Amino acid sequence: MFVFKTIIKKKCGIKINLNFALYFRAKKKEKLKKKKLEQKLLDIKQLGPTRKELKMKKMALSKCNVSVVLDFSFDQLMSHKDVCKCIKQLGFCYSINRRTENPLQFHVTGFSGVSRDEMQRHLGYTNWDVNFHDESYLNIFKKEDLIYLTSDSENVITTLEERKTYIIGGLVDHNSYKGHCLKIAEEQSISHGRLPIKEHLEMKTREVLSIVHGEIMLYISFIKTVNL
Numbered sequence: 001m002f003v004f005k006t007i008i009k010k011k012c013g014i015k016i017n018l019n020f021a022l023y024f025r026a027k028k029k030e031k032l033k034k035k036k037l038e039q040k041l042l043d044i045k046q047l048g049p050t051r052k053e054l055k056m057k058k059m060a061l062s063k064c065n066v067s068v069v070l071d072f073s074f075d076q077l078m079s080h081k082d083v084c085k086c087i088k089q090l091g092f093c094y095s096i097n098r099r100t101e102n103p104l105q106f107h108v109t110g111f112s113g114v115s116r117d118e119m120q121r122h123l124g125y126t127n128w129d130v131n132f133h134d135e136s137y138l139n140i141f142k143k144e145d146l147i148y149l150t151s152d153s154e155n156v157i158t159t160l161e162e163r164k165t166y167i168i169g170g171l172v173d174h175n176s177y178k179g180h181c182l183k184i185a186e187e188q189s190i191s192h193g194r195l196p197i198k199e200h201l202e203m204k205t206r207e208v209l210s211i212v213h214g215e216i217m218l219y220i221s222f223i224k225t226v227n228l
Helices: 018-041 049-057 080-098 111-119 180-187 212-223
Strands: 008-011 016-017 067-071 105-109 146-149 166-171 190-194
Touching: 080 111, 105 190, 146 180, 166 180, 180 190
Parallel strands: 067 105, 067 166, 146 166, 146 190
Antiparallel strands: 008 016
16 A cells, blocks of 8 residues: 655646656556566566567568568548557557567558658657658569558468568558458559468458558567577
């Protein structure tokens, strides 16, 4: 139980109750102490990678030559709320990728407009081990190496090929743009395929392969590259 003397400060005309700040700081310390105790009892040196270890896991040093592109060229098709959801999923994908033994070569293309403006709120993102591009993936990669992932494709992908670049549409569509990414792939004359989601996961709704499924792809890559 934590008991603190309530302190009221007046700063810039606003009263601030420091009671809550002290309480949560103490709770955080208690949680860390409990975690260290659990590690000691289980004889575990570290439950996860240290900051130093994470900094060493760079794409440039990775044995994995598979590239993944998050296509952020759909701002005009989404509400501001859905753009924010895409930004959040981008953060999740980055977090997963940097913790794998051999990270994917991670790119974000068409990164401009509302998406980039919203991302500016995340201080330090320019230091992420991610390649951000304003232009389209067509101006960066060879067309013959591109594969657009879409749940509407009949081509099932079971293996990630080295030197290939897999594109994931950064689109939260709520089923409003069914077949949109497949149409783009066909118009641009690039290969397309889908992950074997329906074969392995039971989903209550149509399998819309948007940026949220980028996490699934990153997990697949982890399984593939862990023994490289």
